[in-house]
Amino acid sequence: MEAIRGRIASRALTTGDRLPSIRSFAATMGVSPSTVVEAYDRLAAEGMIRARRGSGFYVASAAPPPTLAEIGPKLDRAIDPLWVSRQSLDADAIVAKPGCGWLPADWMPNSAIRRAVRKLARANDGVLSDYGATRGHLTLRRLLARQFAGEGLEASPDQILLTGSGTQSIDLICRLLIRPGDTVVVDDPCYFNFQALLRAHQATMVGVPYTLTGPDMDRFGEVVATYRPRLYITNSALHNPTGATLSPQVAHRLLNVAAAHDVTIVEDEIFADFEPEPSPRLAALDGLSRVIRIGSYSKTLSASIRCGYIAARAGWIEALIDLQVATNFGGVSPAAAEVVFAALSDGSYRKHLEAVRRRLARARRDTAARLENLHISPWLMPRGGFYLWCSLPDGRDAATIARAALTEDLVLAPGDVFSVSQTASSFMRFNVSQMSDLRVFDVLERALAAAKE
CATH class of the missing domain: 3.40.640.10 (Type I PLP-dependent aspartate aminotransferase-like (Major domain))
Incomplete structure (x- = not known):
């Protein structure tokens, strides 16, 4: 059964192709013909192949193409890059998104x-x-x-x-x-x-x-x-x-x-x-x-x-x-x-950028101070931009915190989303421009407490 599944998955056999005869496949696999009959019957019961009287067995349907999430290592959905992107893009307007990668609309x-x-x-x-x-x-x-x-x-x-x-x-x-x-x-x-x-x-x-x-x-x-x-x-x-x-x-x-x-x-x-x-x-x-x-x-x-x-x-x-x-x-x-x-x-675009840089500088300072109250520490204080890459207290797991926060409509970006080696589980990226609502810190505090238990 696994040999036939493998051939279908690799596209060596596609929809409508005839499977090897029972005797020839038994010889190839080194098993008895009755074993092949049982395997074919089970595959037919699954709907993967179908029998034609007097003609043999045929592939009923080709395997669906692999989804992008199936290519590469299997990741916890909380740290899968595709999943985090979808959470940020699909979130309702009422959902806070300190894990997203863009400025709020009223900053533009x-x-x-x-x-x-x-x-x-x-x-x-x-x-x-x-x-x-x-x-x-x-x-x-x-x-x-x-x-x-x-x-x-x-x-x-x-x-x-x-x-x-x-x-x-x-x-x-x-x-x-x-x-x-x-x-x-x-x-x-x-x-x-x-x-x-x-x-x-x-x-x-x-x-x-x-x-x-x-x-x-x-x-x-x-x-x-x-x-x-x-x-x-x-x-x-x-x-x-x-x-x-x-x-x-x-x-x-x-x-x-x-x-x-x-x-x-x-x-x-x-x-x-x-x-x-x-x-x-x-x-x-x-x-x-x-x-x-x-x-x-x-x-x-x-x-x-x-x-x-x-x-x-x-x-x-x-x-x-x-x-x-x-x-x-x-x-x-x-x-x-x-x-x-x-x-x-x-002519206003240059002034817009200058204003945003000043606003972000204040937001980085304020957010870093509030995060420090939760024992969350920035890895460095950047020269500019809207990200703070932070270590979590006591090595707590960022994915666990992100899952808990999501139940309260808060989208976070846990560290292993960004790490190929999956060695950033105690880090979190915060977008300071998306953290003006103090509710963010209340939810984050509860999520941190839940991750400690």
Whole structure:
């Protein structure tokens, strides 16, 4: 029975295929024909195969394709990256979400977005109705190129591809550069959707511990020498979930090791605008030779208006354009790109970012103080951004706390969601912008007490 199930699961046998005859399969398996008859009868009773009088047995239905949650290690749903994402995205408005990865709606530049939408209403019919150009909105790409030049990264608009989101950017890069079974290095801990995407591409993930100044370079060197990875995916500026910042020394060592072992680096700079002062950027140091830069506007402008980008060397951009046409037929929505460009060009956007950085600084201080009252300690106090990566008192299990909090409509992000090695069970990531409601701390206190019992 297991042999037949295995053949169906592997697609060696599909719907309508005839099974081996009883005598030939008995000989193959080294059992008596009566044993095969019993196995076939049981499989028929399960509905997996069916008998045709005088003809034999046939596959009744092929096995359903594996779900994404079934690919890779079987995880407790409280620490499964897909499950935590779904909790955050599907939660009702009344549910508090300190485990989510975005700012509250009233923190966003909604007035600028409304002005941009009104301007969009006056756009020509092609913007409102046509597919977009394959590289995306030229004026927005020129704006990005000017911003990159300001930090020392020379990239022409033709080296920039607009995408539907930062997540789609990584998906396209994975389609281009890796195949099932290829090894990809990630930080440990790292953004949990990096793991979900790599699982979807059936990559083998290897984690490297992340320190206060970047990846542990001794371990990184060992990993790339041993596993020969195709990619290393990381955050620049403010690391997710730790909030740490890459140091210049680690940045240079990282690029040297990557060059020696032919590793391509994907640098996600989605949190860069939250920094008070710019930190080292791998793409700028490397000049887009083996570093690919990605980003989007979901954290600073709007998660509803989907627009991301990839900056890479010209040959890769050409291949990525083909992949985007094949999978999405064209680039980012012209309407979305128009709104993003108008909002970014609005003189209020810079002031919006300055105000958000100040507001986040206060929220980090206030939240850290309230968490300390519960004996929850930040691993570090970040230079910017909205995350605090915290250790729990007495090594209490974050997944247990998250489950208890969810019964009181509080969505948390336990540490092992972010850890490939599953070694962060006593850590929790908190989004300080989502913790203004003091009820959050009351629920958290009860969940901590429940986890101690």
